[in-house]
Amino acid sequence: MKPVRQIAFGYSTQCNIRCGHCVASEASPETAKMELERAICIIQEMAGANVTGISFTAGEPLLFFDDICELIQICQEHGIYSRIVTNGYWAKTRENANRVVSELISNGLSQLRLSYSRWHQQHINHENILRAALSCQKYNLDYFISFVTDFSKKDDSLEQYLRAHHLKYFPEPVIYFGRAGKFDRQRVFTDYSPNLCSMNPYLTPELDMYACCDAASRFSETEFLYLGNLRNESIDTLFKKTENHVLYHLIRTMGLTNMASYLGFKASEIVEYRKCELCEKLFNSKENLSALTKSAATDLISWRR
């Protein structure tokens, strides 16, 4: 059976707002953009490498509206599912929202993901998100709202706004990397969760590929998540690296919690970390990475109930 290949595609890191929690700010402090011709070739190569889903992300993709329309057309021609992650700045009026959504549909977009949080909404009126969602409903474009939250009471009114308008949304935990690295942590009370991660790769505008999109350059001590650059290696080769890496496989199937416990982390310590923080503790330490690598194919893989 062929593996499922999906990727977050960073066409540009340029954004028109500056959210206080932005992860992307640290991954690429300078604004970078891919050449359009290069992006077209890469998507064609991805189609040949059985990539079935592309999510256009990084900064604000729709700042490059015409380019992104061309890229989603290429996705459609090759049967690739396309998604755009946007802050909804363009939905300032109902007419604007309808025009943008209908153009995206006519170019073949599969799904729109609208970002929403108390940090985004310091820059973008929350009514933009409502207008964008209503336009998706009107024209039958699949959409959902990504409600980024630290689970504090401060976010209750934002969530209530989505509920009151019957919008489709999914809470997403804020990731304490990038600008959010300095935030106070809101305590969350959950059980001893396994912390599995599906690890969808991320391609930067500079053509570097990482094994996940949320941490890109964060693991600088070990470069654990870095796969390579498309100038030197093919898409297929870089995907194979993610598929054949034993520790990535264990992150997807065994989860970070069991790996931390195997390494000797106390249960009371493990529950204090958010998923990506625990991942960083495990894999951005040369000592821990070496211990996990040595045991990956032997003791660790059988560390199960």
Ligand code: SF4
């Ligand atoms: S979180 Fe998204 S919308 Fe906000 S600054 Fe970062 S890239 Fe822009």
Ligand code: SF4
């Ligand atoms: S848990 Fe690790 S692999 Fe998964 S998104 Fe976070 S940093 Fe990336």
